[in-house]
Amino acid sequence: MARLAREAARLANTSKFAEQVRQAAEAGRHVDVSKFAEQARQAAEAGRHVDQTQVVAEASRLAEQAQTAVKAANSLAELERLRVEYLGRSSQLTELRRLVRELPVEARPQVGGAANKAAQNMEGAFETRWAELTVAEREERLRSEAVDVTLPGVPYPKGSLHPSMRVVDEVVDFFVGLGYRVAEGPEVETDYLNFTALNIPPGHPARTMQDTFFLDEGLVLRTQTSPIQIRTMLSQEPPVYIVSPGKTYRRDSDPTHTPMFHQIEGLAVDRGITLAHLKGTLAAMARHVFGEDVKVRLRPSYFQFTEPSVELDVSCFVCGGADPKCKVCKGAGWLEMLGAGMVDPTVLSEVGYDPEEFTGFAFGMGPDRMAMVKYGISDLRLFFEGDLRFLRQF
Amino acid sequence: MRVPLSWLREYVDFDLSVDELVEAISLHSQEVDGVHGLGVLDGEVVVGEVVEFGPHPNADRLFVAKVDLGGREVQIVAGAPNPYPGARVPVVLPGSVMADGTKLRKAKLRGLESNGMMMSERELGISNDHDGILLLDESHKTGRPVADYFPVGETVLELDVNPNRPDLWGMIGVARELAAILRTDFRIPELSFETGGLPTDEYGLRVEAEDLCPRYDLRRVSNLVPGGRAPLEMRRRIFAAGMRSINAIVDISNFTMLETGQPNHVFDASQVRGGIVVRRAREGEAMTLLDGTTRKLDPEMLIIADEERGLVIAGVMGAGDAEVGEETSEVLIEVATFAGRSIFETSARLGLRTEASGRNERGLDPNMVPFARDRVASLLARHAGGKIAPDTLSHYPEPVRDWEVPLRIERAELLLGVPVEKDEAARRLESLGCEVRSEDGELSVTVPTFRRDLRREVDLIEEVGRLVGLDRVPEELPKTSVPGGLTPTQKKVRTLRRLLADLGLAEAITYPFGPDRWRTDLGLDSGHEPPKLANPLSEQAREMRSTLLPGLLDAAVRNEAFGVEGGALFEVGRVFEAHPPPEGLRETAIHFRLTGEVNRLGPDVEPDAASLMGIEETPKVGGVLAGTIRPANWNASERRAGFFEAKGIVERLVPGASFVPEDRPFLHPGRSAAVRVGDVLAGWVGELHPETAERFDLSSPPAVFELELAFCEPDPTPRFRPFTNVPTVSRDLAVVVESWVPAGDMLATVEALGSPLLVGARVFDVYEGAQVPEGQKSVALRFAFRGEETLTDEAVNAELDRISRRLRESFSAEVRGA
């Protein structure tokens, strides 16, 4: 309340001064303060009184003049110059205040009050204008500092990860989350581990179907990552939960086959593992990689080291099976994703597990092909040419 | 296996659309690779009688006919000259859709209207014959739909038959399978024929190689009409199934193979001298085959011969001698079972795959032989006028009998993860031809001999599972409670790849085999032989890499060739080194590689598996930085690849590595270094030698590096060092030393002082030129000091003095400006 009252008083004073100054201005009177000083001195000498009303009017006229000038000031520098002019040591107002001391005692409060009011008014005007000009000048500076925001930013280097490896990492992360370990093995593998231990004895047609690269006698470039499963089972007791990504090699070269490609295989051997576990695990994996909405289905198949063997199809994540012209699934609505099955008891026996006590499932998938589907790549050969036009897209 | 649906319907009834049929087969049995159409898919084909036929008035090669379609006469323009007035021809009417999808329309050809088309055999899907219009015999009534006599269109399913199911390489087997899926019946053609031909036993039969031939049967058919053609419907089916019609006898032989899945062979009996001998080929023996090629045989191969010469490479292909021809009037039918592996190996070694070898190599059921043998005989009697011998010759010393397999229902439920009804399992197995007896909780299943893949309980469980339907299997997760996760090494590789990508390198994966040029162009020691592929795709891909570098350089060459402006690649992969086992261990090594068994060398001496492998794999990370690795931006100049760009990366991968000048033939001698961790070589870094760059066709030498993964620590475990909240003081020191003094040594020497105040030291300028004497350089160092309390000038100056004194002692370094 007290603040409001003060404010009201200040406004009343201001309007009163304004009125006086207006009248002075109308009358076209112009009184030099130094003239008052002279008059005052003479009056004092003569024992006469200076006309107080005239002095008060002059003070408010000064205030009015200063305010007008301040409002017109266009820079902080100009404003500073005006401050010196109106409020500085040698300003007329200062002169006027000095004059007060020379007035008769009874006149002093009125004239002194008027001078103070004028000073306050001027200072208020200066402050307001100062703030206005500061903001304006800052805005002007910011305007002048504006850049073309469409110019490119500083080029921090951006490399890329290989599309197959992106899929490998994604699949591996999924299985790690389920409690699987990642098992690895050599790319040069023994004939025994690559074939015989996987229920593919010498002379079995599957051996040439796979078009193996041979090295020194008894050594091959692994045609599948399955020997890792055997190595793992030979080195530990169940339960086994592993996923094994890696490079594999077959003697094949055309737009859809390269002599090197990637595989990710997985193996779960435990008590009570069923085909339902296989289906549930791989369905969850497919959703992790291709999106929550995909569905899976199993089809019977044939693999030497699983029985029953199945293939897993994933519903087309592009068209959902709805588009007969879909380029990804070619209208089938399903994409062949991987081969899997329950580990053949012969394989379990080979590594010394009791197939009556333990069952398991195994699966194998091609991350290169998954990447082709996922990223819409048409030619597998691009994967292994180190072509930056290709690699930089991932 | 190509399955024409009209043929399939002869053995099994089904009421499914093609899509439904494909789905039923692929969800319950085999993959369907494709669906093909032949002939007329939709529309009207009628028997027409040509009334008039003559040349087209406005075209040299066209003809025009008036054809009676049964009370209605139409004008048709034709391209073939063979019809004549009175001839019966198939006419397809406008509006019909052909197999290739084209729709036939009324057309005007050179001014004459054509209201349909007279069809060739090819257009009807009967054969590839397109030389003339198919002429039908008098039994085809004018105006009747042709489909009343034979199908005018055909849908063929292409089955991708799994190798364990040779029974599905015949139409009857497919019909049985489909009937099992649809829970319906199927039928097998009945064999009824009269005998009365010349006896078979006028010929001898001697099986010498019993191990390769479990069964061999012969039956003679005489009095054949020479040079006949098979009936149109048989020819059409053979064609739809993917084979070619030859003559009646050969067609009947092939038809029976397609129907039963059992190959057979028909000899011209008049050309067989003495009798049939089943034996191994003799050393040096050769045979000129039906395809005109002459093949050298070896004693591993089984042949069918007469007493004088080889007639057939058993189960694969026949020779010209004793083959059926236009004059043949008497045949011997061979139906036999061969050892699958022998057929497979022979066919692989000769590079000769035929319909017969593809079936025989699976190892067929000897009990299929009699049906196929007598089916051929009866068809020869019916369609070629033959008389069937009353007797057969058969060599089948060890008859295969069916076998029993027990099946526990609870075991089936365990493996399949679904409840299994005992009765349903039994019915399903019966539909496959099994006999099933039920004993409490268990089934006793007698398996027919044509299902050689059903030997064990688990095999039967698979059959039950797929026939019941895999869609019934629910989605569940195992109740695992084992700790998983990446090993520290695997995590490290992840971090390293991510780090390199974040540093701007693109991850490449290149082939680990290449040409010997890879080694020679790098100037690598040729005395150390790399592992080599015995059967590479080409000489350009024979040697296993001993470094990642050449693959990455080839990639850089490719990028340069395609105008990619520089760039950086990295690869994480393995390199290979041969460590052949010592001569004395070679047999042990091979035995180990083939059997997994390690033979002990003595009572306590067991060679380790690694030495028996003989090839060592080392995981490495390599990189190539070529040309502009960061292009100029409007406010930043371009960065070009050089030694220090590569070194900076290596420093991130191997913190604390030291860099020692060391010559490598493929690196710039003055701009390369060995990367050491302690005293151990971890890899190398440098600019490629200009000569090497030239050999690889690179316009300028890239910066390259290679590190053993084992030494990389892209994200070392941090160790906290306490610090106090006092200002750090920075001081510069410029010293002049001889040009050869390594800056790294100077920093190391400063560090070795063990100053308690020094918290950082780096080189911020190196200058050689007019301001320093010839042969010297100025090295400007910036040091950061921090103490327990705010450092005084005196304390800092004292420490700086200590440093400059040490530099003077060690390197005669003169403080500049001092």
Ligand SMILES: [Zn+2]
């Ligand atoms: Zn789709």
